[in-house]
Amino acid sequence: xxxxxxxxxxxxxxxxxxxxxxxxxxxxxxxxxxxxxxxxxxxxxxxxxxxxxxxxxxxxxxxxxxxxxxxxxxxxxxxxxxxxxxxxxxxxxxxxxxxxxxxxxxxxxxxxxxxxxxxxxxxxxxxxxxxxxxxxxxxxxxxxxxxxxxxxxxxxxxxxxxxxxxxxxxxxxxxxxxxxxxxxxxxxxxxxxxxxxxxxxxxxxxxxxxxxxxxxxxxxxxxxxxxxxxxxxxxxxxxxxxxxxxxxxxxxxxxxxxxx
Numbered sequence: 001x002x003x004x005x006x007x008x009x010x011x012x013x014x015x016x017x018x019x020x021x022x023x024x025x026x027x028x029x030x031x032x033x034x035x036x037x038x039x040x041x042x043x044x045x046x047x048x049x050x051x052x053x054x055x056x057x058x059x060x061x062x063x064x065x066x067x068x069x070x071x072x073x074x075x076x077x078x079x080x081x082x083x084x085x086x087x088x089x090x091x092x093x094x095x096x097x098x099x100x101x102x103x104x105x106x107x108x109x110x111x112x113x114x115x116x117x118x119x120x121x122x123x124x125x126x127x128x129x130x131x132x133x134x135x136x137x138x139x140x141x142x143x144x145x146x147x148x149x150x151x152x153x154x155x156x157x158x159x160x161x162x163x164x165x166x167x168x169x170x171x172x173x174x175x176x177x178x179x180x181x182x183x184x185x186x187x188x189x190x191x192x193x194x195x196x197x198x199x200x201x202x203x204x205x206x207x208x209x210x211x212x213x214x215x216x217x218x219x220x221x222x223x224x225x226x227x228x229x230x231x232x233x234x235x236x237x238x239x240x241x242x243x244x245x246x247x248x249x250x251x252x253x254x255x256x257x258x259x260x
Contacts, residue, residue, distance in 0.1 A: 003032065004032060004088060004089055004090040004120075005027065005032055005033040005034060005035040005070065005088075005089060005090065006023045006024075006026050006027040006030065006032060006033070006034050006035070006089065006090055006091055006093060007023075007035045007037055007082070007085045007086070007089040007091070007092045007093070008020050008022075008023035008034065008035070008036055008037065008056075008092070008093040008094070009037055009038075009039070009078060009082055009092070009093070009094045009095070010036050010037065010038050010052060010053065010056045011038070011039075011052065011078075011095075012048070012051075012052040012055065012056075013095060013127070014095075014127040015095025015096055015125070015126065015127035016056070016094075016095045017056075017059060017095075017127075018095060018125050018126070018127050019093045019094055019095040019125040020036065020056050020059050020060050020063075021059065021060075021063050022093060022123070022125045022249060023060070023093040023123075024059075024060040024063040024064040024067055024069075025063060025064060026091065026093070026123075027064065027067045028064040028066070028067050029160045029161060030090055030160070032090060033067065033068040033069070033070060034060055034064075034067050034068070034069045034070070035069075035070045035071070035072060035085070035089070036053060036056045036057060036060065036069065036070070036071045036072070037071075037072050037074065037081060037082065037085055038052060038053055038071070038072070038073045038074070039074055039075075039076055039077060039078040039080075039081040039082070040073060040074065040075050040076070041075075041076065041077050041078070046073070049073045053071050053073065056071075057069055057071060072085075079113040079114050082094070082114055082118070083113065083114055083117045083118055083119075086114075086117075086118040086119045086120045086122075086257075087119045087120075089119075089120045090120060091120055091121045091122070091123055091251075092114070092118055092120060092121070092122050092123070093122075093123045093125060094114070094122065094123070094124055094125070095124075095125055095126075095127055096124050096125065096126045096127065096243060114254075115224050115252055115254050116224070116254060116255060116256070117254065117256055118254045118256060118257060119254070119256045119257055120254075120257050121149075121153050121251050121252070121253050121254075121257060122251070122252050122254060123219075123249050123250070123251045123252075124243060124249065124250045124251075124252070125249045126246075126249070133218070134163070134216055134217045134218030134219070134248050135163060135164055135216050135217075135218065136158070136163050136164035136165060136166050136216060136217050136218065137154045137155075137157055137158040137161075137163050137164070137165050137166070137217065137218060137219045137220075137221060138154075138166045138167075138168060138210065138213055138214040138217045138219070138220050138221070139151055139154035139155075139165065139166070139167045139168065139220075139221045139222075140168055140169075140170065140206065140210055140220070140221065140222040140223070141167050141168065141169050141180065141185065141188065141189075142169065142180060142223065143169075143180050143184060143188070144223055145223075145258045146223025146224055146253050146255065146258050147188075147223045148188065148258075149223065149253045149257065149258045150221045150222055150223045150251075150253045151167070151188060151189065151192055151194070152192060153221055153251060153253060154167075154219070154221035154251070155189075155192050155193065155194050155197070157219060157221070157251075161218065163218055163219075164196070164197075164198070165194055165196070165197035165198065166197070166198045166200060166213060166217075167185065167189050167194070167197050167198070167199050167200065168200045168201075168202065168209060168210060168213055169185050169199075169200070169201045169202070170201075170202050170203075170204060170205075170206040170209040170210065171201070171202070171203045171204075180201065182199075182201060185199050185201060186199060200213065207241035207242050208241070210222070210242055211241070211242060211245055211246060214246060214247070214248065215247065217246075217247075217248045218248055218249075219248055219249050219250075219251055220242065220246055220248060220249070220250045220251065221250075221251045221252075221253070222242070222250065222251070222252050222253070223252070223253045223258075224252050224253055224254045224255055224257075
């Protein structure tokens with residue numbers, strides 16, 4: 001039993017509704033509770049909270065009736081409220097578009113703040129995902145601490161959801177910095193029990209390679225900051241490319257969630 005809840009940011013947008021459904025399924029898989037969190041940045045917006053929260057509760061219960069669902073309405077900016085909640089969360093889930101935190105999540109300032117400071121993994125769900133019937137988890141690995149945490153998270157998710165695993169070490173062309181050897185990649189995955197995982201080493205643009213190898217993915221997992229191919233993943237064009245074009249949810253491991 002995981003005693004930390006799955007926390008999902010809600011705001012009434014279509015993106016948040018899809019995020020609530022994803023979060024409810026994940027809470028059930030983790031055998032933990034679900035916390036619906038509504039941030040109220042101004043007193044004027046408080047009047048909108050009631051109906052939005054009620055609708056989100058009904059949505060979650062419709063997906064997973066047995067999951068204990070808690071609701072919280074807190075004053076503050078969405079990023080500050082969600083960062084605070086992340087300290088006691090198994091994972092924080094947000095939509096990629098919508099109101100407040102959902103606007104350009106993990107691309108704009110609010111999302112970047114959450115990605116940099118959240119103390120647990122952050123999952124970004126697009127509002128237009130359609131079917132979630134992917135067959136594998138794709139994990140970007142670069143040998144960094146964030147990459148190791150991404151491996152742990154991705155392998156655990158795959159086990160719980162009975163999915164295949166594909167681990168990708170992408171090396172930018174012309175770069176020899178921190179190149180991951182075949183032995184290092186294999187050791188990192190096998191010591192975590194990923195004996196059936198598919199291991200791929202590729203030279204090229206990391207975002208392009210991740211997207212190309214994720215067409216049938218249920219989840220993409222990346223370290224927020226790493227080295228080599230995945231350095232600056234959340235603050236440059238690589239992250240924006242993955243988040244804008246991935247056909248599945250994307251999990252990022254913030255620096256503060258790696259214990260370092």
